[in-house]
Amino acid sequence: MLNTPFQSMIKTLVIGSAFIALSSSAQTLKDGEVQQLSALKNATLESNVSYQILESLTTEVGHRLMGSEGDKKAVAWAQAKMHELGFDKVWTEEVTGTFWQRGEAQAKVIAPYPHDVVAIALGGSAPTSKQGLTAEIAHFETLADLKAAPDNSLQGKIAFVSYQMKRYINGKGYGPAVGTRVGGAVIAAKKGASALIMRSVGTDNNRIAHTGIMRYEEGVNQIPAAAISNPDADLLVNQIKRNKPVSFYLKLTAHTDPKVTAISANVIGEITGSEFPNEIVSIGAHLDSWDVGTGALDDGMGVAMMLASAHHIAQLPKRPKRTIRVILFAAEEVGLLGAKKYMELHKDNMANHVIGAEWDFGVGKIYKMTPGVGKKALPAISSLAKHLASLGVELSSDNNARAQSDMGMLSAAGMPSMNFAPDGSKYFDYHHTENDTLDKVDPEAMKQATAVYTTFAYFAAQAAIDFRK
Amino acid sequence: MLNTPFQSMIKTLVIGSAFIALSSSAQTLKDGEVQQLSALKNATLESNVSYQILESLTTEVGHRLMGSEGDKKAVAWAQAKMHELGFDKVWTEEVTGTFWQRGEAQAKVIAPYPHDVVAIALGGSAPTSKQGLTAEIAHFETLADLKAAPDNSLQGKIAFVSYQMKRYINGKGYGPAVGTRVGGAVIAAKKGASALIMRSVGTDNNRIAHTGIMRYEEGVNQIPAAAISNPDADLLVNQIKRNKPVSFYLKLTAHTDPKVTAISANVIGEITGSEFPNEIVSIGAHLDSWDVGTGALDDGMGVAMMLASAHHIAQLPKRPKRTIRVILFAAEEVGLLGAKKYMELHKDNMANHVIGAEWDFGVGKIYKMTPGVGKKALPAISSLAKHLASLGVELSSDNNARAQSDMGMLSAAGMPSMNFAPDGSKYFDYHHTENDTLDKVDPEAMKQATAVYTTFAYFAAQAAIDFRK
Numbered sequence: 001m002l003n004t005p006f007q008s009m010i011k012t013l014v015i016g017s018a019f020i021a022l023s024s025s026a027q028t029l030k031d032g033e034v035q036q037l038s039a040l041k042n043a044t045l046e047s048n049v050s051y052q053i054l055e056s057l058t059t060e061v062g063h064r065l066m067g068s069e070g071d072k073k074a075v076a077w078a079q080a081k082m083h084e085l086g087f088d089k090v091w092t093e094e095v096t097g098t099f100w101q102r103g104e105a106q107a108k109v110i111a112p113y114p115h116d117v118v119a120i121a122l123g124g125s126a127p128t129s130k131q132g133l134t135a136e137i138a139h140f141e142t143l144a145d146l147k148a149a150p151d152n153s154l155q156g157k158i159a160f161v162s163y164q165m166k167r168y169i170n171g172k173g174y175g176p177a178v179g180t181r182v183g184g185a186v187i188a189a190k191k192g193a194s195a196l197i198m199r200s201v202g203t204d205n206n207r208i209a210h211t212g213i214m215r216y217e218e219g220v221n222q223i224p225a226a227a228i229s230n231p232d233a234d235l236l237v238n239q240i241k242r243n244k245p246v247s248f249y250l251k252l253t254a255h256t257d258p259k260v261t262a263i264s265a266n267v268i269g270e271i272t273g274s275e276f277p278n279e280i281v282s283i284g285a286h287l288d289s290w291d292v293g294t295g296a297l298d299d300g301m302g303v304a305m306m307l308a309s310a311h312h313i314a315q316l317p318k319r320p321k322r323t324i325r326v327i328l329f330a331a332e333e334v335g336l337l338g339a340k341k342y343m344e345l346h347k348d349n350m351a352n353h354v355i356g357a358e359w360d361f362g363v364g365k366i367y368k369m370t371p372g373v374g375k376k377a378l379p380a381i382s383s384l385a386k387h388l389a390s391l392g393v394e395l396s397s398d399n400n401a402r403a404q405s406d407m408g409m410l411s412a413a414g415m416p417s418m419n420f421a422p423d424g425s426k427y428f429d430y431h432h433t434e435n436d437t438l439d440k441v442d443p444e445a446m447k448q449a450t451a452v453y454t455t456f457a458y459f460a461a462q463a464a465i466d467f468r469k
Numbered sequence: 470m471l472n473t474p475f476q477s478m479i480k481t482l483v484i485g486s487a488f489i490a491l492s493s494s495a496q497t498l499k500d501g502e503v504q505q506l507s508a509l510k511n512a513t514l515e516s517n518v519s520y521q522i523l524e525s526l527t528t529e530v531g532h533r534l535m536g537s538e539g540d541k542k543a544v545a546w547a548q549a550k551m552h553e554l555g556f557d558k559v560w561t562e563e564v565t566g567t568f569w570q571r572g573e574a575q576a577k578v579i580a581p582y583p584h585d586v587v588a589i590a591l592g593g594s595a596p597t598s599k600q601g602l603t604a605e606i607a608h609f610e611t612l613a614d615l616k617a618a619p620d621n622s623l624q625g626k627i628a629f630v631s632y633q634m635k636r637y638i639n640g641k642g643y644g645p646a647v648g649t650r651v652g653g654a655v656i657a658a659k660k661g662a663s664a665l666i667m668r669s670v671g672t673d674n675n676r677i678a679h680t681g682i683m684r685y686e687e688g689v690n691q692i693p694a695a696a697i698s699n700p701d702a703d704l705l706v707n708q709i710k711r712n713k714p715v716s717f718y719l720k721l722t723a724h725t726d727p728k729v730t731a732i733s734a735n736v737i738g739e740i741t742g743s744e745f746p747n748e749i750v751s752i753g754a755h756l757d758s759w760d761v762g763t764g765a766l767d768d769g770m771g772v773a774m775m776l777a778s779a780h781h782i783a784q785l786p787k788r789p790k791r792t793i794r795v796i797l798f799a800a801e802e803v804g805l806l807g808a809k810k811y812m813e814l815h816k817d818n819m820a821n822h823v824i825g826a827e828w829d830f831g832v833g834k835i836y837k838m839t840p841g842v843g844k845k846a847l848p849a850i851s852s853l854a855k856h857l858a859s860l861g862v863e864l865s866s867d868n869n870a871r872a873q874s875d876m877g878m879l880s881a882a883g884m885p886s887m888n889f890a891p892d893g894s895k896y897f898d899y900h901h902t903e904n905d906t907l908d909k910v911d912p913e914a915m916k917q918a919t920a921v922y923t924t925f926a927y928f929a930a931q932a933a934i935d936f937r938k
Contacts, residue, residue, distance in 0.1 A: 059707040060582050113529050115763075118903065206675050207762070207903040231906040235763070238528040238907075293676070294584075294704070434587065434676040437700040438707075 028380045028463040037387060037462070040312060041455045045391075050308035050450040051443045053081065054301060058294040058438045065291035066331040067099030067262025074287050075265050078303070078328050082269035085311040087326070088319075089272060092265035095330040095341045099262035100124050102211075102291055103253030105226055107197070110134060110247040113239055118229040119197070120209035120433075121254040122181055123290065123334065126222040128195065132251030133158075133224075135194055139240050143180045146187055154193035158248050159184070161196070162237050164230070167203040171361055171424040177201045178212070185225040186217045195250050196225040199233035204429035207231050211290055212432045213334060224252045264288065264330040266338045269307075271314050273461060275321035280349075281460040282325045282356035282415075283309060283453055284407045286332035293436030297427065299405075301441060301449075302359035303328055309454040313461070320461035322354065329406040332360070339406035343413065350413045355460050355467045357418040357453065360405035363430075363440060364423025365448045370396035372403075372417040373467040380465040387455055391448055393420070416467035420452055497849045497932040506856060506931070509781060510924045514860075519777035519919040520912045522550065523770060527763040527907045534760035535800040536568030536731025543756050544734050547772070547797050551738035554780040556795075557788075558741060561734035564799040564810045568731035569593055571680075571760055572722030574695055576666070579603060579716040582708055587698040588666070589678035589902075590723040591650055592759065592803065595691040597664065601720030602627075602693075604663055608709050612649045615656055623662035627717050628653070630665070631706050633699070636672040640830060640893040646670045647681070654694040655686045664719050665694040668702035673898035676700050680759055681901045682803060693721045733757065733799040735807045738776075740783050742930060744790035749818075750929040751794045751825035751884075752778060752922055753876045755801030762905030766896065768874075770910060770918075771828035772797055778923040782930070789930035791823065798875040801829070808875035812882065819882045824929050824936045826887040826922065829874035832899075832909060833892025834917045837863050839870035841886040842936040849934040856924055860917055862889070885936035889921055 029037060061077050064070035075092060082090040100123060107119035138157040140146040146161055161184055165177035180198045188196040200210035209229045216222045228236070239246050267287060273279060285302025289295025306326045313324060329338035346353075355373070369388065371381045378399065385395035401419035402411035411417040423445075430436045460467070498506060530546050533539035544561065551559040569592060576588035607626040609615040615630055630653055634646035649667045657665040669679035678698045685691045697705070708715050736756060742748060754771025758764025775795045782793060798807035815822075824842070838857065840850045847868065854864035870888035871880035880886040892914075899905045929936070 055707060059704060059711075062582065062584050113531065115531050205906075205908045207677060207906065208675065231904070231908050234908055235528060235906070238524060242528075435700070437674075437676065437704070439674045439700050439703055 028383045028465060029459070033462055036316065037455060037458055040316065040458055041387065041451050044312045044451040044454045045447050047312065047447065048443060049311060050304045051446050053307050054296060054304035054441065055438060057300050057303060058296050062294045063291050064287065064289050064295060066097055066264050066288050066334045066337065068291060071264050071288055075267055078267040078287055081307060085307055086314040087269035087271060087310060089270040092267050093341060093345055095264045095266060095338050097262045097331055097334060097337045098256050098258070099260045100256045100334070101254065103127065103255065106132065106251040107226065107228060108249050109236065109239060110249050112242060112244045112246065115235060117232045118207045118209050119226045119250070120211045121252045122214040122225040122227060123211050124214050125225045125252060125254045127255050128224045128250055128252050132249055133194055134247060134249045137240065137246040137248050138193070143184060146184065149191050152192045154188060154191040157193055158195045158197055158250065159188035159193040160236065161198045162233055164199060165201055165203055165428060167425060169423055169425050170421060171427055173203065174201065174428060181212050181227065182215055185214055185223050186220050189221040189223045193223060195223050197250065198227050200227040200230050202230060202428050202431060202433065205230050206435060208433045208435050210432045211292060224250065226250060226252060266330050266342055267328040269310065269326045271310050271319060271324040273321050273323040274319040276464060277323050278352055279322040279354045280325045280352050281322050281457055282327055282353055282407065282410070283457050284327040284329060284356065284358040286338065286360060286406055287328040288331050288333055290333055290432050292432070292434045294438065295436055296438045296441055297363050297430055297436050298432065299360050301446065305359055305446065305450045305453055308450050309457050312454045313458050320458055321464050322461040324457050324461050332406050336406055336409065339409045343409050347413065350410065350415060353410055353415040355416040355418060356403050356407050356410055357420060357456060358404040358407035359453065361427060362422030362424040363427050363445070364425065364442065365445045366393050366420045366422045366452045368394050368396055368421040370398050370401035370419045370421065372399060372401040372411060374416065374469040377465055377467045380463060384456065384459045387459065388452055391452055393452060416469065418456060422449060497852045497934060502931055505785065506924060506927055509785065509927055510856065510920050513781045513920040513923045514916055516781065516916065517912060518780060519773045520915050522776050523765060523773035523910065524907060526769050526772060527765050531763045532760050533756065533758050533764060535566055535733050535757050535803045535806065537760060540733050540757055544736055547736040547756055550776060554776055555783040556738035556740060556779060558739040561736050562810060562814055564733045564735060564807045566731050566800055566803060566806045567725050567727070568729045569725045569803070570723065572596065572724065575601065575720040576695065576697060577718050578705065578708060579718050581711060581713045581715065584704060586701045587676045587678050588695045589680045590721045591683040591694040591696060592680050593683050594694045594721060594723045596724050597693045597719055597721050601718055602663055603716060603718045606709065606715040606717050612653060615653065618660050621661045623657060623660040626662055627664045627666055627719065628657035628662040629705065630667045631702055633668060634670055634672055634897060636894060638892055638894050639890060640896055642672065643670065643897060650681050650696065651684055654683055654692050655689050658690040658692045662692060664692050666719065667696050669696040669699050671699060671897050671900060671902065674699050675904060677902045677904050679901045680761060693719065695719060695721060735799050735811055736797040738779065738795045740779050740788060740793040742790050742792040743788040745933060746792050747821055748791040748823045749794045749821050750791050750926055751796055751822055751876065752926050753796040753798060753825065753827040755807065755829060755875055756797040757800050757802055759802055759901050761901070761903045763907065764905055765907045765910055766832050766899055766905050767901065768829050770915065774828055774915065774919045774922055777919050778926050781923045782927050789927055790933050791930040793926050793930050801875050805875055805878065808878045812878050816882065819879065819884055822879055822884040824885040824887060825872050825876050825879055826889060826925060827873040827876035828922065830896060831891030831893040832896050832914070833894065833911065834914045835862050835889045835891045835921045837865055837890040839865035839867050839888045839890070841868060841870040841880060843885065843938040846934055846936045849932060853925065853928045856928065857921055860921055862921060885938065887925060891918055
């Protein structure tokens, strides 16, 4: 699938005379390197390699929850794809954990007005009994309201939290909404509830519910927990407004088999540096997904763009000075297990991780970059920002960023970092749902974002700046 | 739920002096009537009664397929609502038919790349065997391509038509797409296929499939027929592009019990005319819906707006000259059974149906009106159009319209008609799906459309124009 005339495009651009003169402040690369970088950026902007990789992942693998058949296929797919794309080294590092299985979910309003509800088990949820459970709804508008309920006041009831997530370009509505998903079941159980249902953590109005990880607490009753679709939450609230008792049925067959060890792997590939092979510019994404949709946005886009970025750089006549390492983390969704394993194996080599960036959010073009580097590296960051300005990326005045998601653990361990912010306005319409599929991806936005990561990785590897704090 | 201060609002507006002077060409109503009409229009624009009625229908009844429990509830709900809203007469006219039951649908790609597919049985489909069927996919991009396939060439195969419906404000993409749904199974069966699957007739990209009526033909094998969601159709096409045989599993338990007679009813209510009670201005919608979603758009909006229009007029100090009849048709979705029954019972009274209009399409504001009246009534139509211009409604230069949907049968029998065209750009995102729910309705658009129908009904009843051809 990767038969684009990319190499010849780059050559043409390098040889050609169409370069825009760069300002004299871009002094961290030599003139020839600047031309190389511009040619690379422009050729990448024309390339659909990242989209082709994503098409391959979503078509041939599909979803890939830690421990599932899809996950095993994804690990094999990623290694094969790295070889196909011209990586110099490819290897895996085993990651183990538990294997949660979704089973089926059934939900309906029994009274006062019968209605079938679209529901999904939260990730890690315990099952109901085989027959399911029927109980009266106790409604709370927020998690704080649930927390404020008197002890034992929810005995024999299903707690329902109807908080509605808000839409923002940077996804900041997620924080206030996700607390119910992660911790709501423990709080509800402490009040005596027999189950938790919640409005989906999502900004859409589709009859499709949003899953995502939830947690239990040692010593607290493990009650089943599910999200219902946003239109169903609206309707349930409308029924509750009638001031009659609302009777609700919930059946979940989700379960974790404690005897089964789920085995997965971080898949790692490198474009080996020509001068400083031990200095690592890391770009990452997570290879696993939830077991719904095809994980196109979360985080197939990231996987595809990181692979394409390294591929584009590998097409240059010469390897850049430092090594570019693509890390495809396992088991992010179920608790950053791949990142934890990476830290365990590489904690003594963090000083060699000269800078890193991940993609695990957003679906539109990148509009902002925020560094987290040493002060003396800021002029170099400004120089990089000048290269990215033509792509519509603005440099933040902050210098406190961590890398996203998995790689945030590397940032926390001292790795200099870059955070690229894409338009995430629509991201939570699809996040953790059956709707996370290829059609939601704008190929033009993906070209831009791939060009940003490619430019970043080449710059950081070739300019060989000391980014340390 | 209908405790808006509507009556006092109208009184205030009638007494007040804020009226805009109407042009002297509006001569079909007397000055006092024109003021009444303007007050009515403006007060209706401020009223959320139509939205409240729709909230009631979707919350308390839900979906209502001909013959289902929901349908029985809807018939009772509609009569009670008419009484509550101040109708002068309310009655029902029985409609009978067969009762098709959806059962469950399962679909998946078995090979080359296993994938669970979101599918829905087409309305009226026969079941597969209990075990379901597994067969190779034969792919056609259009219904014409399927028609062109050689006889017997589809033996042992599942025909798959991937034609993608296009989006237009007036919904004209529906026509080219719906042929596969209605007639595709017969054509596929004639070629020897064991089932038909098709890309949904819809403009969305949700993992939610679109149902709708399909037909069999006497003497042709009744093969099962299902629609798959649009993202699943994309993915299936992507698998087919790999040029390996694609093996597909389909199970439908849909069936019609020929021994069961489904019983429903047209629900009819009137605001009786004060001078010409036998002259009927009819406004209509269909009360039934598919058995998915809550039928908010199709055709709950129409039901609510027609009820609200009559209610608003009933709040005036005096009944208009002619009778306003609201007809809520039964069983539109399964073949216009309610409209056929209405014609059977009222065919000798068509001359008394002085003009009519239905709402059974669209979700946005009305932007155009097209009459279908006698030439000598066109000046009166122009006068009505002047009243509606402030609402953003443009008068078409055509004079050939039929009323929509059910009421098109009355138009065909000679009833003068009006067709109001609303923005339908998003209508086919939700049409005949689980996503047809209240949240898709814009309350402001509903106010505008209700004001249009209210103004039309009052004008036609009070001005007492002869609209006949």
